[in-house]
Amino acid sequence: MLKTDLIKIQVNGTPISIPQDKRVLDAINLSEQKVPTLCFDERIGPQGTCRMCLVEVKLKQQVSYVASCTAMVEENMEVFTHSDSLIEYRKTLLELTLSEIKWDQKSMDNTTLTNNEFKMAVEEYKPTNFFPKLQPREKVKDENPFISRDYDKCIACYRCTNICNDWEQASAITIDGRGQDSKIFSFFDNKLMNSNCTFCGQCINTCPTGALSNKKLELDKPVEKTKTKTVCPYCGVGCGIELISDGKKVLGATPDFSAPSKGSLCVKGQFASWDFVNSKERLTDPLLKNKHGEFEKISWEKALDTFREKLKGSIDNYGPDSTVWWASARVVTESNYLLQKFARTVVGTNNIDNCSRT
Amino acid sequence: MVGRGAMTNSIEELTGSKLLLVTGSNTTETHPVISLRMKKAVKNGAKLIVIDPRKIELTKWASRYIQIRIGTDIPFYNAVANYIIENKLYDKEYVDTRTRGFEELKKHLERYTPEYSAKICGVSVDDIIYTAKEYAAASPKAAVCYTVGITEHSCGTHNVQALANLGMLCGNFGRPNAGINPLRGQNNVQGTSDSGSLPTDLPGYQKIEAPGIVEKFEKIWDAELPRKRGLTKISAMDQMIKGKVKFLYVVGENTVVSDPNANHAEHALKSVDFMIVQDIFMTETAKLADLVLPASSFAEADGTFANTERRIQRVRPSISTPGNAKTDVEILLSLFKVMGRKHKAEKPADIWAEMSSTSPLFSGISYERLENEGGIQWPCPEFSHPGTPYLHKNQMESGEAGIFSPVDHIEPAEPTDDEFPFTLSTGRRRSTYHTGTQTGKAKGFDKLIDQEFVEINPKDAQELKIDELDVIKVESRRGSVEVKARISDKSPVGAVFMSFAFPETTRTNNLTSDAVDFITETPEYKACAVKLSLIR
Numbered sequence: 001m002l003k004t005d006l007i008k009i010q011v012n013g014t015p016i017s018i019p020q021d022k023r024v025l026d027a028i029n030l031s032e033q034k035v036p037t038l039c040f041d042e043r044i045g046p047q048g049t050c051r052m053c054l055v056e057v058k059l060k061q062q063v064s065y066v067a068s069c070t071a072m073v074e075e076n077m078e079v080f081t082h083s084d085s086l087i088e089y090r091k092t093l094l095e096l097t098l099s100e101i102k103w104d105q106k107s108m109d110n111t112t113l114t115n116n117e118f119k120m121a122v123e124e125y126k127p128t129n130f131f132p133k134l135q136p137r138e139k140v141k142d143e144n145p146f147i148s149r150d151y152d153k154c155i156a157c158y159r160c161t162n163i164c165n166d167w168e169q170a171s172a173i174t175i176d177g178r179g180q181d182s183k184i185f186s187f188f189d190n191k192l193m194n195s196n197c198t199f200c201g202q203c204i205n206t207c208p209t210g211a212l213s214n215k216k217l218e219l220d221k222p223v224e225k226t227k228t229k230t231v232c233p234y235c236g237v238g239c240g241i242e243l244i245s246d247g248k249k250v251l252g253a254t255p256d257f258s259a260p261s262k263g264s265l266c267v268k269g270q271f272a273s274w275d276f277v278n279s280k281e282r283l284t285d286p287l288l289k290n291k292h293g294e295f296e297k298i299s300w301e302k303a304l305d306t307f308r309e310k311l312k313g314s315i316d317n318y319g320p321d322s323t324v325w326w327a328s329a330r331v332v333t334e335s336n337y338l339l340q341k342f343a344r345t346v347v348g349t350n351n352i353d354n355c356s357r358t
Numbered sequence: 359m360v361g362r363g364a365m366t367n368s369i370e371e372l373t374g375s376k377l378l379l380v381t382g383s384n385t386t387e388t389h390p391v392i393s394l395r396m397k398k399a400v401k402n403g404a405k406l407i408v409i410d411p412r413k414i415e416l417t418k419w420a421s422r423y424i425q426i427r428i429g430t431d432i433p434f435y436n437a438v439a440n441y442i443i444e445n446k447l448y449d450k451e452y453v454d455t456r457t458r459g460f461e462e463l464k465k466h467l468e469r470y471t472p473e474y475s476a477k478i479c480g481v482s483v484d485d486i487i488y489t490a491k492e493y494a495a496a497s498p499k500a501a502v503c504y505t506v507g508i509t510e511h512s513c514g515t516h517n518v519q520a521l522a523n524l525g526m527l528c529g530n531f532g533r534p535n536a537g538i539n540p541l542r543g544q545n546n547v548q549g550t551s552d553s554g555s556l557p558t559d560l561p562g563y564q565k566i567e568a569p570g571i572v573e574k575f576e577k578i579w580d581a582e583l584p585r586k587r588g589l590t591k592i593s594a595m596d597q598m599i600k601g602k603v604k605f606l607y608v609v610g611e612n613t614v615v616s617d618p619n620a621n622h623a624e625h626a627l628k629s630v631d632f633m634i635v636q637d638i639f640m641t642e643t644a645k646l647a648d649l650v651l652p653a654s655s656f657a658e659a660d661g662t663f664a665n666t667e668r669r670i671q672r673v674r675p676s677i678s679t680p681g682n683a684k685t686d687v688e689i690l691l692s693l694f695k696v697m698g699r700k701h702k703a704e705k706p707a708d709i710w711a712e713m714s715s716t717s718p719l720f721s722g723i724s725y726e727r728l729e730n731e732g733g734i735q736w737p738c739p740e741f742s743h744p745g746t747p748y749l750h751k752n753q754m755e756s757g758e759a760g761i762f763s764p765v766d767h768i769e770p771a772e773p774t775d776d777e778f779p780f781t782l783s784t785g786r787r788r789s790t791y792h793t794g795t796q797t798g799k800a801k802g803f804d805k806l807i808d809q810e811f812v813e814i815n816p817k818d819a820q821e822l823k824i825d826e827l828d829v830i831k832v833e834s835r836r837g838s839v840e841v842k843a844r845i846s847d848k849s850p851v852g853a854v855f856m857s858f859a860f861p862e863t864t865r866t867n868n869l870t871s872d873a874v875d876f877i878t879e880t881p882e883y884k885a886c887a888v889k890l891s892l893i894r
Binding site: 193198226231232235250277284285287318328333344354355 | 419550584610658659669
């Protein structure tokens, strides 16, 4: 039998076929049902540390409880995700977890995860009984401009350290200490600027509680925010990003996990993709140089008339090939298509090029 | 030669390759997200061979690092190919059925023995032999990735041909997880070429000089079209200086900062009677213009970008343009209108539909599909076609056999000498981008790098008595800059490195040379001769 051969299993009574190299969590997702997960990020694979995705499986008359992110599917397996005892179990687990941290709705709303499983679990299981709060943790003194850390919100799910070590392979952060003293740490002085950190921001983007957050994002503002899926404005990889805006200004960017880049970004896409958009130095009006060599604001009408007059003068006196047109690798293809079409059909020259050489 | 300037394969496919040969690409700095897939490939068991004059970060993941002398790529890859042929490690069936010119290549490569090339390249004979053995053994799941370290040489096209010869010998074209993959540098450099913004090509890389193409577009556009090939950017600048160019229209490019021999570029632009710049900032180039038109940033643009793996992706507006600025598409439409030639298609979706219908490369891609399916990779000739993760599957895209191109070693146009003993290469660093118009405005980025540095090998620094952060004068035959030194064994002995992201304080391109690739006219940014002197 091949790893990819299909086998039959049931999830809450729904029969499905799934390749036998898949895990129980894949089967649950394939059957369009859900179990909460905390430590799971598909880019780093199963960890099995948080135990939130525990499910009941029945196989050959035997009942057992397994972490669905780690357990493999088996022929004729029956999976139950929401038995009474599992619901009670998850609620207790959440109460224990939440008792250890300082949490609030706002910081969970403000995580950059698109599907925040932690938030969804809290909403689904409504934890009520909490243990006495712990002593507040030590505050982190790290003046890096991008990433802030709040140990009071850390549930030690290890997603950040795993994504840093296994996915980015930057190995900038690790877990230091044990139990309630465990915290995210970077060598040697706990300052990210002095570590291997490249500020790719993936630790922020996988953190379910807001313990790690983006210092540059203006998410706290009480305004209506929209998210727009688009493409990063830097290199040719074309990573998917989502721009957050209040309608007037871009407030920040988060990764688009649904794009082929799977949420990966580098320091530029993560932290430099919007300041320049909002910059006060942006050009806002057509500018014409006067005879003193200074720019003066003019209307579009005047700008276009000047354009026509100068272009016609050049064509009439020196021919279409006295004009040169340079397209930009920074603007949309549609605009460049129009530019070359204009040069060729309206002006009559093939003197069109772009910066792919420079 | 096969294909066009795009990856033959897909980014994600790299994770399943058996061997990655990365050359002339500082991937962790210039394409950080592609470097993640390379690291994943290594984790999955792939061998990684890094061949680069600079000891870049990626070498930490490499199973083999070969520090090649700058500008000696052709003798290296010729010797690798020679060893593969001599030892019959190539894919004979593939060579017989899919390629042409093998015998000529074989004969041509005879003198490029590993011993002969090793001396030219400053590497060991084993470096060449093991690269050959490992590359051949991993084929047809061996992927070559390169960036401008290969192309920004006066023999850049030949460098690529030497790599393509290797790819064809071992059957790495038209196979998954393989190929010859240029990693391209700007968000829409691919789409710009796709759109026909080239002096020799109409949309979809349809050559002006190919029979019937101009006639086809005359029908589609209902206009008479020029037959003569146009001026490339570099030759246009020469014509400007000669006074032959009267009118220049520049969209979103900081030419006087990004182009080589910046003094020359500036002189060229100043020689034009009337210059228009359409941009979002008053760049160094815009300052030279007579008329400046305020345009849209990506955050205001509606349209598509094409990435380095030929994937067309939607760009959607998050906000509207500031003040009286207009989107680039709106500006272009108004140019048509003011010339009395109102453009019929006005919405980006309709403009795309018009453009895509002119070429089988993307005629199967519509905005509706991009909305529903996400990005699609060309070629995609039909609406039912899923797009093409890797090119040349059953035959070369040209429809003909792949042709081996015998190429010879050419030294950089400006070799070092007693007066200018160092080779300067320029490039990018991770947290600064290109001419810095975008990253230069990002809060916090000055904490990462706040000014230009010249990177110099510790041995050279010691000889010249240069300490870390000393101010150095870097001088070439064309100009000089003052810049702080960073002592780093990334730079090989005899070579220094700079970026060009801080034009206000350091005009790196005042140093670079006019030399260009004699085929594509890509400037030789990777090698010009400079001298260094300590200022303080």
